[in-house]
Amino acid sequence: MLMSASSASIINSSIFILTGFPGLNQYHPWFSIPFSSVYAMVFLGNCMxxxxxxxxxxxxxxxxxxxxxxxxxxxxxxxSTVHTVLGILWGLNQEVNLDACIAQSYFIRGLSCTESGVLLAMAFDCFIAICNPLRYTSILTNNRVIHFMVTILIRSALSILPVIIRLKFFPYCCPHILSHSFCLHQDLLQLACSDIRFNSFYALALVICTVLLDAILILISYIFILHTVLATASREERLKSLQTCVSHICAVLVFYIPIIGLTIVHRFGKHLSPLVHVLMGNIYILFPPLMNPIIYSVKTQQIRSRMKK
Incomplete structure (x- = not known):
């Protein structure tokens, strides 16, 4: 009897409860309609x-x-998030075990880092195309592009492993209730019953060395681009050069504004309703994947004309 009670305690200790919209559980079936539509548009748009x-x-x-x-x-x-978000809204399952939760947290963190790196690479592409167009093909060869892409993926995959691995070995305080419809690193840290200083400092350093550094380099590249464009004599040439970067600027804003908003809410919005935290978390996860295909379909003539065909 004692053995079975002990085993049950160990099993339960690895189960976490995900929440949807706190206090609005009765409306989850209705919320599932727009969320299902958004996910369908994300998959359709990016696949297209x-x-x-x-x-x-x-x-x-x-x-x-x-x-x-x-x-x-x-x-x-x-x-990485559709199964837990729609599972909660459809009333299918709110439980997730620790390993699955850590894996989801890893993919969310890693994919965010990857997107930041890709946006930086695209800014570099715009910089070369406008500031040094005659050497564009010699600088951005296929081999260099592949090296850039592989570097971005390796940086994203390896840089977050130290904090993600440590999540596996933390003891967690009850109740195991997470504040979102998916697993975030900071949510799991708040439930850990041990010293989390390494994870907190490393996560902050990682954000500074990846997302923040990428944003600074993107800004610097656009300062050089703007300087080059303003030095162009013809107004038509200026507009043509700027139009080359419009879609990328929109993608950068779509990615960084939700991140800044979520960071502000997590750091300084503890007095706000849990609903605000959940809403900002979903915007952070879904807004960039939803908007990027729309931005590039509307603003990029080659993709727009191909889609019309």
Whole structure:
């Protein structure tokens, strides 16, 4: 009898409860309609971008290779969260075991880091295209593009492993209730009943060395781009040069604004309703994958014309 009680305690200690919209559980079936539509648009839009780039030989260029990696990243972000979000809203399952929760946290963190790196690579592409167009093909060769992409993926996969691995060995305080419909690293840390200083400091350093550093480098690249564009004599040439970067600027804003909003809410919005935290978390996860295919379909003439065909 004692043995079975002990075993049950060990099993239960590895189970976590995900929440949907706190206090609005009765409306979850209704919320599932817009969320299902958003996920369907995420999958359809990003798959369409990938298909167009793969089948249209004129799009086999560095900019569109980076765009394909961006679409693949957004697609994976949707796949990594759809089962828990819709599972809760449809009333199927709110429980997730520790290993699955850690894996989901790893993919969310890693994919965010990947998207930041891809946006930086695309900024570099815009910088070379506008500031040094005559050497564009010699600088951004296929081999260099592949090296960039592999470096981005390796950075994302390895940099977050130390904090993710440590999550496996923390004891967790009851109740095991997470504040979102998916597992986030900071949510698991708040439930840990041990010293979490390494995870907290490492996570902060990681954000500074990846997302923040990428944002600074993107800003610097656009300062040089703007300087080059303003030095152009013709107004038409200025507009043409700026139009080259419009879709990328929109993608950068779509990615960084939700991250900044979620960070502010987590750091300074502890007095806010849990509903605000949940809403910001879902915007952070779903807004970039939803908007990027729309932005590039509308603003990129080659993709727009191919989709019309």
């Amino acid at each position: 971008v990938l298909h167009v780039i793969r089948t249209e030989s004129s799009l086999h260029q560095p900019m569109f290779y980076f765009l394909a990696l961006l679409a693949l990243t957004d697609l994976c972000m949707g796949l």
